[in-house]
Amino acid sequence: MLLLTKIFGPWALTAFAGPKNLDILPAANTYVQIRALAWPTILVGWVAQSASLGMKDSWGPLKALAVASAVNGIGDIVLCIFLGYGIAGAAWATMVSQVVAAYMMIETLNKKGYNGFTFSVPSWNEVLTILGLAAPLFVMMISRVAFWALVTYFATSLGTNVVAAHQVMIQSYGMCSVWGQPLSQTAQSFMPELIYGINRNLSKARILLSSLVIIGATLGLVLGIVGTSVPWFFPNIFTPDQTVIQEMHKVLIPYFIALSVSPGTHSLDGALLAGRDLKFISLSTFGCFSLGAVLLIVKIYSLVH
Template structure:
């Protein structure tokens, strides 16, 4: 491009740099399109639900095989094993969370730009995952010592952690690839991959734990590791089919990491405190005896399994809200209203379902009558499940609005208060109910503050939801 003009009274030609392409401007929705967007939300959220619950569902299958075939001590060893293999991996969940936002915002510029953003996240996941695998292989005894795990549980827990840790890099990269596909609003492909991996894990548990090998906790960990590798391979092929495959993976440069760090820095603080919460809960339960520790392992995974019914709603908010929060938006209010109504219905029904499932299936996890009694008698689990589902929806909306400082402040305050409650539970010898009550209170604090800001119009999300500026009417 060029422009003509006068310089010192003489004609001249000045060359202008081409303007960068702009993403398409959001159009005014027709009434039919508004209805279609609601259908799209459900079309996205329902398969995402299967993706969210597949992993914790298989963890509960692992618990069932180990608890029934290897006894209460092996089931109790799964608790610190899960803390190290699953919860430490959860510390890096900022990567898939950030990937969802980055890819969703890059897609209006085209698939190559989205693939570039995804490639940076995958490269970072490979580096961090490799370091994490090395930590699992060489530092597991030190980590078990820091958790103050009982000596009789350390051999089983150490075996579980090391075998699972060998594929930590693949698990982290798979979660990033999955988030990239979800950001592109393709929830069906990753659902197929996750279900295949879950089926493979189930078959592996049977052959390696029950018949013919009888390898117990080692067999459960090996089955999970094999299914993780197969799932990663299939997810990689899915990226190629969706034209999201990055050109190559390499050590990311500082300037390439800048968009990722915008999400990663605040999210890593939030996740660190949430990890501390889960770790203190497991440690508090571990000081109540072997039977309580075994029961806690089952109950914690039941909460994760049923609580993740809210994760698709969180993903929906993170995928669909960013484009609606830059201006006063009737569509944003409609989307949040739909999410709130669906979340309330799911929270109540799934909380009730978790209570029924525990009372009806306690014998599936263990033959120990004492552990079965604890599983059936812990009444805070359904309350915690419902609270988690509602909290996830608010969490997804806040991440979509990029209100990271507020999320950090709420998380720090709520987690600190929970830790104080757990310390009191240990000091005064309170029951396992107090452990899960402390988690529910953390969710209630988060919910109360976010809802108050939305109702009063504070922050980016509150302004978008409460603004009454004149908006273009929906075309008939």
């Protein structure tokens, strides 16, 4: 990712932004190039975080993310407001916070008796095992990332006002949707031992799944109401531009639906991953991506013509 961003970043941004948004390319490229420096560290940090969560330790990752958030917030204030570095300052603050988070994630594992800074070459059997797990998950994740990228790509093709409204709504959605992630992590941490472990107990696994789905449905309704109310009643928090606000209001109904189903979907995702039903989850996600892409193309074609 680091090398691809360095080599093809400007080209990708140019293709992504479109001819209507060429004025944002210098700032966008500055931001992307700085953020790319953290990619190797980010991946290592994700692995360390997953290892801790797999051991049912959520406090270590929580502390790391709390410190990283503080570093990011303080860095934004100092670099952007006081020193005037603008978008470059925001990128440096985020990049440094991600490096700090990865280091703290590794240190959390080290305190458990592991050595997170060692290197080892996996055996061929280990590689095959990892590929068997990672390949379906890769299809799932790449389908989701590709869909969000496609949505952003089409938003940029519709002009600056649309892409501005899109950025507000997608960032707000991201802030709300993370509330469902703990449900997925809980399912992945506790359900495998109930499904495959020595103390196998499928009835407890079903009870846990039911609880997570009920919590997800309730949380989704609350997030849908609160998350939709903010851009509806208080859009000036994000922008004073009435044209952008009008574009935001056009998508409030699907925005509410997406927020409402997100936590429940996370709990089901976690259960499928815990049960290693990887083929189904990868194929269903790819199917959703394909259907969503077709709908996007049809919608854009109708708007253009």
